[in-house]
Amino acid sequence: MGKRIVIALGGNALGNNLPEQMIAVQQTAKAIADLIEEGHEVIIAHGNGPQVGMIQTAMAELTRSDPEKYIPCPLSVCVAMSQGYIGYDLQNALREELLDRGIDKGVSTVLTQVEVDPDDPAFQKPTKPIGAFMTKEEADKLVSERGYNVVEDAGRGYRRVVASPQPQSIVEIDTIRALVESDHVVVACGGGGIPVYKTEGHHLKGAAAVIDKDFASCVLAQQLDADCLIILTAVEKVAIHFGKPDVQWLSSLTPAEARKYMDDGEFAPGSMLPKVQAAVRFAESKPGRTALITLLEKARDGVQGKTGTHIQA
Numbered sequence: 616m617g618k619r620i621v622i623a624l625g626g627n628a629l630g631n632n633l634p635e636q637m638i639a640v641q642q643t644a645k646a647i648a649d650l651i652e653e654g655h656e657v658i659i660a661h662g663n664g665p666q667v668g669m670i671q672t673a674m675a676e677l678t679r680s681d682p683e684k685y686i687p688c689p690l691s692v693c694v695a696m697s698q699g700y701i702g703y704d705l706q707n708a709l710r711e712e713l714l715d716r717g718i719d720k721g722v723s724t725v726l727t728q729v730e731v732d733p734d735d736p737a738f739q740k741p742t743k744p745i746g747a748f749m750t751k752e753e754a755d756k757l758v759s760e761r762g763y764n765v766v767e768d769a770g771r772g773y774r775r776v777v778a779s780p781q782p783q784s785i786v787e788i789d790t791i792r793a794l795v796e797s798d799h800v801v802v803a804c805g806g807g808g809i810p811v812y813k814t815e816g817h818h819l820k821g822a823a824a825v826i827d828k829d830f831a832s833c834v835l836a837q838q839l840d841a842d843c844l845i846i847l848t849a850v851e852k853v854a855i856h857f858g859k860p861d862v863q864w865l866s867s868l869t870p871a872e873a874r875k876y877m878d879d880g881e882f883a884p885g886s887m888l889p890k891v892q893a894a895v896r897f898a899e900s901k902p903g904r905t906a907l908i909t910l911l912e913k914a915r916d917g918v919q920g921k922t923g924t925h926i927q928a
């Protein structure tokens with residue numbers, strides 16, 4: 616029977632630049648279309664770390680080139696821009712792939728705002744890596760010249776980090792639900808959603824942050840009462856002793872096991888840790904809900920229980 620599935624797409628689904636993205640989304644569309652073809656309702660969220668960093672750098676350069684002409688672009692607007700151009704490529708690739716398979720469905724992107732708490736302590740402690748990887752020398756230069764925060768990202772190089780508050784609720788959830796219930800395929804909560812918080816009246820103010828897409832996808836899946844949250848990334852399974860000779864790939868995880876491994880530091884912060892945390896959060900939110908972490912190309916096999924790491928309470 617068809618399930619309602621929220622998919623969180625990782626960096627490998629999108630590539631690192633515009634030409635790479637055009638190619639990557641074609642493979643991504645095939646993986647998603649496989650699930651739609653099997654009768655599942657699919658809602659797609661995606662990351663934006665490299666893309667929002669690139670946009671922010673470009674906008675900052677523009678301002679630096681002529682501060683009187685170009686005013687600084689808030690990070691929330693950079694997130695909105697990233698949702699727009701990633702959604703544009705994703706919805707077109709998926710529309711084309713579905714039509715090639717004889718499936719005529721509406722595919723659209725909803726520019727999605729996600730409410731955060733302006734007092735979230737995450738605003739005081741930037742943790743979310745964005746933009747391209749840098750050498751230590753490049754990172755040190757950014758810290759001294761621009762005052763950016765920079766961290767070493769899971770052994771892969773240095774990256775700028777920004778605040779990443781927890782997502783609370785999705786502003787456009789009724790619109791997304793209406794589209795899903797009319798049998799449309801929706802791309803939503805791109806880049807974790809545009810972070811906003813309520814001020815006076817009905818005004819929503821953009822926050823200088825990038826929400827983690829795995830956490831936002833978890834909220835999206837809960838608010839849509841999805842059966843399954845699938846986090847598609849660059850590994851087929853979650854591992855313990857990752858990167859070590861005694862690596863052990865896990866086919867299933869209970870929330871209790873996941874917590875123990877988290878306490879043991881098995882999952883790298885900023886990469887696998889938020890995925891496991893989001894998966895546990897979703898699996899525990901209602902009986903019967905399951906989460907799956909697997910490779911993009913293995914999405915269908917994963918849903919059929921043939922591979923991936925399945926997280927179930």
Ligand SMILES: Nc1ncnc2c1ncn2[C@@H]1O[C@H](COP(=O)(O)OP(=O)(O)O)[C@@H](O)[C@H]1O
Nearest residue numbers: 625626848849850853854857881882883886887
């Ligand atoms: N315990 C672990 N098990 C599996 N992968 C891990 C683990 N710890 C860190 N990783 C790394 O996390 C990566 C996924 O995180 P990341 O690349 O940030 O995700 P995204 O797909 O969302 O862009 C994997 O490709 C792998 O290199």
Ligand SMILES: NC(=O)OP(=O)(O)O
Nearest residue numbers: 662663664806827828
């Ligand atoms: N917003 C977000 O979580 O992006 P990445 O998945 O690219 O880190």
